[in-house]
Amino acid sequence: xxxxxxxxxxxxxxxxxxxxxxxxxxxxxxxxxxxxxxxxxxxxxxxxxxxxxxxxxxxxxxxxxxxxxxxxxxxxxxxxxxxxxxxxxxxxxxxxxxxxxxxxxxxxxxxxxxxxxxxxxxxxxxxxxxxxxxxxxxxxxxxxxxxxxxxxxxxxxxxxxxxxxxxxxxxxxxxxxxxxxxxxxxxxxxxxxxxxxxxxxxxxxxxxxxxxxxxxxxxxxxxxxxxxxxxxxxxxxxxxxxxxxxxxxxxxxxxxxxxxxxxxxxxxxxxxxxxxxxxxxxxxxxxxxxx
Amino acid sequence: xxxxxxxxxxxxxxxxxxxxxxxxxxxxxxxxxxxxxxxxxxxxxxxxxxxxxxxxxxxxxxxxxxxxxxxxxxxxxxxxxxxxxxxxxxxxxxxxxxxxxxxxxxxxxxxxxxxxxxxxxxxxxxxxxxxxxxxxxxxxxxxxxxxxxxxxxxxxxxxxxxxxxxxxxxxxxxxxxxxxxxxxxxxxxxxxxxxxxxxxxxxxxxxxxxxxxxxxxxxxxxxxxxxxxxxxxxxxxxxxxxxxxxxxxxxxxxxxxxxxxxxxxxxxxxxxxxxxxxxxxxxxxxxxxxxxxxxxxxxxxxxxxxxxxxxxxxxxxxxxxxxxxxxxxxx
Amino acid sequence: xxxxxxxxxxxxxxxxxxxxxxxxxxxxxxxxxxxxxxxxxxxxxxxxxxxxxxxxxxxxxxxxxxxxxxxxxxxxxxxxxxxxxxxxxxxxxxxxxxxxxxxxxxxxxxxxxxxxxxxxxxxxxxxxxxxxxxxxxxxxxxxxxxxxxxxxxxxxxxxxxxxxxxxxxxxxxxxxxxxxxxxxxxxxxxxxxxxxxxxxxxxxxxxxxxxxxxxxxxxxxxxxxxxxxxxxxxxxxxxxxxxxxxxxxxxxxxxxxxxxxxxxxxxxxxxxxxxxxxxxxxxxxxxxxxxxxxxxxxxxxxxxxxxxxxxxxxxxxxxxxxxxxxxxx
Numbered sequence: 001x002x003x004x005x006x007x008x009x010x011x012x013x014x015x016x017x018x019x020x021x022x023x024x025x026x027x028x029x030x031x032x033x034x035x036x037x038x039x040x041x042x043x044x045x046x047x048x049x050x051x052x053x054x055x056x057x058x059x060x061x062x063x064x065x066x067x068x069x070x071x072x073x074x075x076x077x078x079x080x081x082x083x084x085x086x087x088x089x090x091x092x093x094x095x096x097x098x099x100x101x102x103x104x105x106x107x108x109x110x111x112x113x114x115x116x117x118x119x120x121x122x123x124x125x126x127x128x129x130x131x132x133x134x135x136x137x138x139x140x141x142x143x144x145x146x147x148x149x150x151x152x153x154x155x156x157x158x159x160x161x162x163x164x165x166x167x168x169x170x171x172x173x174x175x176x177x178x179x180x181x182x183x184x185x186x187x188x189x190x191x192x193x194x195x196x197x198x199x200x201x202x203x204x205x206x207x208x209x210x211x212x213x214x215x216x217x218x219x220x221x222x223x224x225x226x227x228x229x230x231x232x233x234x235x236x237x238x239x240x241x242x243x244x245x246x247x248x249x250x251x252x253x254x255x256x257x258x259x260x261x262x263x264x265x266x267x268x269x270x271x272x273x274x275x276x277x278x279x280x281x282x283x284x285x286x287x288x289x290x291x
Numbered sequence: 292x293x294x295x296x297x298x299x300x301x302x303x304x305x306x307x308x309x310x311x312x313x314x315x316x317x318x319x320x321x322x323x324x325x326x327x328x329x330x331x332x333x334x335x336x337x338x339x340x341x342x343x344x345x346x347x348x349x350x351x352x353x354x355x356x357x358x359x360x361x362x363x364x365x366x367x368x369x370x371x372x373x374x375x376x377x378x379x380x381x382x383x384x385x386x387x388x389x390x391x392x393x394x395x396x397x398x399x400x401x402x403x404x405x406x407x408x409x410x411x412x413x414x415x416x417x418x419x420x421x422x423x424x425x426x427x428x429x430x431x432x433x434x435x436x437x438x439x440x441x442x443x444x445x446x447x448x449x450x451x452x453x454x455x456x457x458x459x460x461x462x463x464x465x466x467x468x469x470x471x472x473x474x475x476x477x478x479x480x481x482x483x484x485x486x487x488x489x490x491x492x493x494x495x496x497x498x499x500x501x502x503x504x505x506x507x508x509x510x511x512x513x514x515x516x517x518x519x520x521x522x523x524x525x526x527x528x529x530x531x532x533x534x535x536x537x538x539x540x541x542x543x544x545x546x547x548x549x550x551x552x553x554x555x556x557x558x559x560x561x562x563x564x565x566x567x568x569x570x571x572x573x574x575x576x577x578x579x580x581x582x583x584x585x586x587x588x589x590x591x592x593x594x595x596x597x598x599x600x601x602x603x604x605x606x607x608x609x610x611x612x613x614x615x616x617x618x619x620x621x622x
Numbered sequence: 623x624x625x626x627x628x629x630x631x632x633x634x635x636x637x638x639x640x641x642x643x644x645x646x647x648x649x650x651x652x653x654x655x656x657x658x659x660x661x662x663x664x665x666x667x668x669x670x671x672x673x674x675x676x677x678x679x680x681x682x683x684x685x686x687x688x689x690x691x692x693x694x695x696x697x698x699x700x701x702x703x704x705x706x707x708x709x710x711x712x713x714x715x716x717x718x719x720x721x722x723x724x725x726x727x728x729x730x731x732x733x734x735x736x737x738x739x740x741x742x743x744x745x746x747x748x749x750x751x752x753x754x755x756x757x758x759x760x761x762x763x764x765x766x767x768x769x770x771x772x773x774x775x776x777x778x779x780x781x782x783x784x785x786x787x788x789x790x791x792x793x794x795x796x797x798x799x800x801x802x803x804x805x806x807x808x809x810x811x812x813x814x815x816x817x818x819x820x821x822x823x824x825x826x827x828x829x830x831x832x833x834x835x836x837x838x839x840x841x842x843x844x845x846x847x848x849x850x851x852x853x854x855x856x857x858x859x860x861x862x863x864x865x866x867x868x869x870x871x872x873x874x875x876x877x878x879x880x881x882x883x884x885x886x887x888x889x890x891x892x893x894x895x896x897x898x899x900x901x902x903x904x905x906x907x908x909x910x911x912x913x914x915x916x917x918x919x920x921x922x923x924x925x926x927x928x929x930x931x932x933x934x935x936x937x938x939x940x941x942x943x944x945x946x947x948x949x950x951x
Binding site for chain 2: 784785884893
């Protein structure tokens, strides 16, 4: 908690990012108390302007835009979360095996990783979405994205591990009698975990971007409300031509804010957890190495 | 007539990271002069502030380094001016033509993706109006003087060995025949055999051009072999200064005595003692004389007042109450 | 019967093959190295050489961190390359401990330094019955001139290079080793603190009976502290013998060149003649040379030097790999 406090008080990027993401999360959680069901439609209420009853007005199928937005944000975040978790877990396992076992295992895994990197993801996703169309649930989408996003992180984790293996304190630990699993856990994890945490946010970023892209193009299950599908339907009903910014605007702004805040958080957390700045923070009384 | 005169310079590193503010007293009230046609050495251990002093003298002041006071006067072409008040643009005219810098790692100067030839053209071209071919010829001749073969011009830095790179760096720093050359640990990363060549080279260049060379190194053996005068720094202050031969023959300050006495020599297996304790942290320096915690002769007086640098004869200066009271004290 | 040696290196060779496909090149990092350390009488043995001489590779082979291509490393008559991993941990690593060059990298910057000490004691079961771990650790810290209260709970960046290096020595001593391999232990330590670490090695030999292999490029400290010295050049031990003999009066031309190049900390004894650095000090080329690797810059090179690699000739209590000292001449 002191970590959060430190960051919040002293790092402007973190402060801004944190506040925005909290706002986004509040919007997402509001979906649980929505007075309307997500698929409820009511024709008499269609295309209403924003008012006290409907804060952002209603869309062409009579749904309250604000409450739909809450569902949209919640679902998009869910997809991104699933994708980020799956991809980073695969990447971590792959990176650990590749880095620590080395030899043939490393060569095989690296070749596999490299082939995944080369695959063009957007065309593949478009193709797969097309095939599965209406059967795509949020969970499926998350899994699909996750299975395509582990390659680069895996390489990054592997290279971190390779460099950690060569550092002198690794040898000190070995000669202190530590067995390999302990060396990994006690010596290397304190470096790897912060690195992975900053990295997981970038997984989030990619997944949200992909989801919005695919949905806005109409390639996912359009009956489920996500930020991307909101944009799709707003375009379908020509809200830009009709000047109905209250429909198209909110999901766009929501997506920009989400991505922006995630980027700010990842950047500031990354800088904070960088072992070099960490050293500057550790205790007063430290001898400053100046030349 | 000194070519550089620093008066009461203080420079601190002020950092503010995540709410923790720290001020490191790197250079504290230092006064120093460099004469024409001399090699001055600044000695001291790591963390004593010697590199910071060099940066101040060459106006390489970037945050978190901050000048807190004092002035650094250059005396060039019969004009005296304080470089600390000069704008960056103003100093740019002096940089490389009148004053140049040899850093510790050659890769800090050489661009890894450009051939040596292009680096020369960049450097010389920025400071002099000369055509490409003229620059190439000049560079070739200069490299030849430094016994570097002409093939070096077309090479990339990674194709040369460490020693050759450092010699190229020295060539770059001296090609415009500056009056003042600053060198920061120029041979620390080099092998012993190459080190000798580099040191001899620097001596040769200095004696031929009659320029002034300021070399910062913790290696007392190099100081002995290269410099005319030495200034010894400890914890951000100069504690002894004088002619090299004097300092080695007759070190006055207790720190200098330890420093000189602890150096091993081939042919001598007698026991050597080193100084007890370790240098003080510069973000919280001890009051009074900064050496008092490790000094075998410290008195109450030493813990309270900072001893000034006093001339005890023939330019030999010491900052120590006891030493200057008795003139010569041997531990 | 041969007297048992503490450490015996015979014809040790390590070849690195770099690059792949069409651009492979062989670098013989360690080339037929042979030397031994006596048992019974602890000594300080210096492995001296510049960068690219192979001394660090040799140290890593002895520590069991790299496999040699050829040759044997026998510690107390056991072949190190054939010890099982488990036995290594329970016996070999207790006996042979390393000290590394960079005191700030020796310990993880994110961990408190004393944890390494406690770990070593726990992993090797070193604390005697009736004595707490802390007492044992404090005892060893006392040997190196530190105390537990000075270093307890500190992170590496709170201590000086000298203190950290001493902690490194203390950690190595916790297992009561018979041999310590110190890889450039003082090159990153300040001049004023250097001699205290070097003097520590003397104490290890004289008071604790620990032998030390001291790896360095600094011949002055080698002269001061060691008994025997091996000068390495491009993977070859060119001269091997008692340190005073070799450094007072070097036989091999490379040793002579090294000695000449060392600056003396005495302004009265400045260099007078100028050395010229010839081009063939380009590393890779020298490694691939036929015959003696130093022939390219040797002022006394003969015809035979460019075709035949010299074997070790025993002359004046030392072994010199140079045709000039061929006994049959």
